[in-house]
Amino acid sequence: MSAMETATKIGHRVTEESSADEAWAELRTLLGHQRRRFLIAASKLDLHPAQAGALLQLASPRPMNELAAVLACDNSNVTGLVDRLEARGLVARRPNPADRRVKRVVLTAAGARTREQLLEIVGRPPSGLERLSRAEQRQLRDLLHRVAAIDPGA
Amino acid sequence: MSAMETATKIGHRVTEESSADEAWAELRTLLGHQRRRFLIAASKLDLHPAQAGALLQLASPRPMNELAAVLACDNSNVTGLVDRLEARGLVARRPNPADRRVKRVVLTAAGARTREQLLEIVGRPPSGLERLSRAEQRQLRDLLHRVAAIDPGA
DNA sequence: TATTGTTATACTCTATAACTATA
DNA sequence: TATAGTTATAGAGTATAACAATA
Numbered sequence: 143m144s145a146m147e148t149a150t151k152i153g154h155r156v157t158e159e160s161s162a163d164e165a166w167a168e169l170r171t172l173l174g175h176q177r178r179r180f181l182i183a184a185s186k187l188d189l190h191p192a193q194a195g196a197l198l199q200l201a202s203p204r205p206m207n208e209l210a211a212v213l214a215c216d217n218s219n220v221t222g223l224v225d226r227l228e229a230r231g232l233v234a235r236r237p238n239p240a241d242r243r244v245k246r247v248v249l250t251a252a253g254a255r256t257r258e259q260l261l262e263i264v265g266r267p268p269s270g271l272e273r274l275s276r277a278e279q280r281q282l283r284d285l286l287h288r289v290a291a292i293d294p295g296a
Numbered sequence: 297m298s299a300m301e302t303a304t305k306i307g308h309r310v311t312e313e314s315s316a317d318e319a320w321a322e323l324r325t326l327l328g329h330q331r332r333r334f335l336i337a338a339s340k341l342d343l344h345p346a347q348a349g350a351l352l353q354l355a356s357p358r359p360m361n362e363l364a365a366v367l368a369c370d371n372s373n374v375t376g377l378v379d380r381l382e383a384r385g386l387v388a389r390r391p392n393p394a395d396r397r398v399k400r401v402v403l404t405a406a407g408a409r410t411r412e413q414l415l416e417i418v419g420r421p422p423s424g425l426e427r428l429s430r431a432e433q434r435q436l437r438d439l440l441h442r443v444a445a446i447d448p449g450a
Numbered sequence: 451t452a453t454t455g456t457t458a459t460a461c462t463c464t465a466t467a468a469c470t471a472t473a
Numbered sequence: 474t475a476t477a478g479t480t481a482t483a484g485a486g487t488a489t490a491a492c493a494a495t496a
Contacts (some may be wrong), residue, residue, distance in 0.1 A: 161433035161434045162425050162433045163419075168440035169326060169330070169440060170418070171440075172323065172444050173330055174366075176327055177327075177368075178366075182368060190486095190487080192464090207476085207477060207478080214335045215463085216466080217478065218480080219464055221478065222462080223462090241472080241476095242477095244476095264324070268320075270443040271443050274439065279316050280315045282439045282440075282443075283315060283318045285428065285435065285436045286322035288424065289436075290424060344463095344485060347485090361454060361455080370489080371454070372455080372456070372457080373486070376485080380485075396494080396495060397455070397494070398454065
């Protein structure tokens with residue numbers, strides 16, 4: 143099925159001006175689905191959404207202030223956030239000899255396991271994606287990669 | 297540039313099994329960018345993220361419990377959320393004559409304006425999307441629509 | 451009996467400002 | 474003087490349980 147045929151079938155306008163807006167609207171719909179998926183996953187692991195979000199950002203150790211930046215919150219919030227994750231044995235603070243003001247946050251073994259459990263839920267492609275053909279999946283992957291690569295900031 | 301060439305160029309594996317995972321990883325990258333964009337937009341309008349999320353879900357009036365469902369939180373949270381939005385004059389509670397247990401939440405004129413301001417930020421396609429060709433934008437739109445349509449729940 | 455919305459409680463998140471240690 | 478992290482504070486979100494009104 144061609145793009146034009148699909149567009150007609152699902153009732154989209156096919157004007158030149160609106161295709162980017164329409165593609166973005168579809169992406170935002172998926173964002174909503176994924177957000178709910180994330181909230182449910184966090185709840186299952188008895189994590190506050192902010193805690194689950196922090197764990198996902200800790201693929202490798204990060205300074206506290208860098209964690210604050212990626213979470214789009216103030217440094218002072220990260221103190222409490224890390225306090226509670228540390229109390230549950232999921233992360234630890236490590237000093238940075240090069241700059242003794244800095245503390246890096248690292249996952250413990252338990253933290254890495256919890257992060258994996260999160261990823262098993264939010265990292266699994268939704269079934270709608272699985273039902274595209276291999277060729278379509280690759281096409282989608284490459285288009286999205288270009289969108290994200292050109293515009294990493296927003 | 298073909299999909300295969302792009303995949304090689306950016307270092308992707310081109311195995312049959314991983315294309316869905318790779319597409320999903322790209323999508324999650326974009327969702328992360330959009331999440332930060334959303335948080336910044338909410339902050340600019342002096343809205344808590346949960347309040348901004350609620351406004352976005354109020355394109356048309358919704359019962360309180362339905363709002364709780366789409367926000368993936370308990371009914372009791374929506375009471376306080378709507379209390380504060382109502383105190384700011386952004387929403388109002390309307391009785392439902394058909395079932396007097398139910399209250400519908402509706403946007404006020406001010407609430408609709410605030411919602412529009414949010415959409416001006418989060419609803420605008422990122423520049424990376426604008427730089428795809430029209431044909432590629434339509435292709436992306438249609439692929440995403442099929443992913444979202446087949447799997448609306450998660 | 452079940453459901454909708456509210457209240458009460460306890461804990462967490464979030465922004466802001468002031469503070470300490472380090473650069 | 475500037476930066477990284479902490480502390481203190483106040484307002485908001487969140488889950489749970491108990492409750493009133495309605496179905």
